[in-house]
Amino acid sequence: MYQDIRVINEMVQAESGFVETLKTEIAKVIVGQDYMVDRLLIGLLSDGHILLEGVPGLAKTLTVKTLSDCIQTKFQRIQFTPDLLPADLIGTMIYNQKEGVFVPKKGPIFTNIVLADEINRAPAKVQSGLLEAMQERQVTIGDTTFPLDAPFLVLATQNPIEQEGTYPLPEAQVDRFMLKLKISYPTRQEELQITERMAGGSPIVVRQVISPDDILRARSVVNQxxxxxxxxxxxxxxxxxxxxxxxxxxxxxxxxxxxxxxxxxxxxxxxxxxxxxxxxxxxxxxxxxxxxxxxxxxxxxxxxxxxxxxxxxxxxxxxxxxxxxxxxx
CATH class of the missing domain: 1.10.8.80 (Magnesium chelatase subunit I, C-Terminal domain)
Incomplete structure (x- = not known):
């Protein structure tokens, strides 16, 4: 038993080396919010979707975007609105006049990391469009089912204080989020750093430091x-x-x-x-x-x-x- 734990420890040491590199890159843009970054990495490593709740301006969207910029993956940000349709999310069938058949046109859900911004602003039909993708990692358009590429992660944000034009998420969908994070305000010192960094005007560029294969290998070790x-x-x-x-x-x-x-x-x-x-x-x-x-x-x-x-x-x-x-x- 102890021999096995020693072997697993060695595997963890070997495969977890990218964690500090990834956190360092994210810290170039994000000040503080260690809790949020830590939980995003837990979701990434354990193949679980995450719901982030917090008032506007706490860098929820920016943190998710920065994380995706550090990974060699496809990323899509979808702004959820009351007039959004399921087809805007998963895609639809369009008619090909030349061949006289309907062909699927895939929506933005076909990516690796999805940022569902203000997810509680979309009606129930759109939320239901997410259920199959989140649970089965597949999407059905018409009568054809398409598997989603791995890794596939839904990172959703919602605002707890602005209730006008929002819809409560169905319990079945909320249950599919592995983690629900409550994001809080930065400290006084952190906010001083934020203003100094963000008020400069020059864009901050992060490097892509890990690949999807790195994530899948790390997940394999996490499971052991x-x-x-x-x-x-x-x-x-x-x-x-x-x-x-x-x-x-x-x-x-x-x-x-x-x-x-x-x-x-x-x-x-x-x-x-x-x-x-x-x-x-x-x-x-x-x-x-x-x-x-x-x-x-x-x-x-x-x-x-x-x-x-x-x-x-x-x-x-x-x-x-x-x-x-x-x-x-």
Whole structure:
């Protein structure tokens, strides 16, 4: 067992070398926001889509664009609007007069990294167009299904304070996002650096430092990061505590949670914890890895009751209480 962990550690050390190079390139443009960059890399390494929520001006779009500029991949930014149609996203069938047949015209979804800007501004029909792409990594146009190239990652942004002209995302779609990030304001010192850097007027150019093959190789190593059975049981306990809090010495949460986390939460906690360990250049998962990513994976999967909302409880409060109570292996 220890021999195997030593081998995995060596593999992690060899394949994770690009992480610091990538972070250094991103830092040429982005000041601070280490949490956001770290979670974007976790999504990239564990093949999971990410929803970024924050007020305008916190560099959500810029960070995603900078990340894509550092990777030798195709990138598309799609501005979601109330008049957007599914065909504008996935494509449609057009008539070829010369041959007398309908042929598919692929939409912007056929890329590697998709930035869905202000995703909550598009109606339900457009959101449904994303579901197949996000879950099955394929798109159906007419009666033909087209696989999407790997890696394929949807990074979506939404504004929590401007509600006019927005549509709440369907629960089925929200559940398909591996992580939901809450982006906060920079510190005073960071904002001073931002103004000095961005007010200069000269564009900042980043280098392409990794390729899709690098990402796919790193994902293969991430999947081999060792996770002890006790850590696996710990993840299941966390998820089940959101569904059956009374069994986990949390009877006060019984009336606070309307719906607990889905099985996707267990799957994504496994994947994200491994990716978190990989970023720390470790070949094994610790409970701290699970705790580090737990809030981002569970905050959009735990649906609170009317009673909790009346008491102004937030999902983050409930999740922190669960992590504080469930026994750590």
């Amino acid at each position: 990061v060792y996770m002890d059975d006790k850590i696996k049981e710990y993840i299941i306990d966390i998820v089940f505590a959101t569904r059956e809090p009374k069994k986990y010495r949390l009877p006060e949460l019984e009336n606070m949670i309307e719906y607990g986390a889905s099985p996707r939460a267990s799957i994504y906690l496994h994947k994200a914890a491994r990716a978190h360990a990989f970023l720390r250049r470790r070949g094994y998962v610790t409970p701290e890895d699970v705790k580090a990513v737990g809030l981002d994976i569970l905050r959009h999967r735990v649906i609170l009751s009317y009673e909790a909302e009346a008491e102004e409880r937030q999902p983050e409060d409930i999740i922190k209480q669960i992590f504080d109570t469930v026994e750590v292996p």
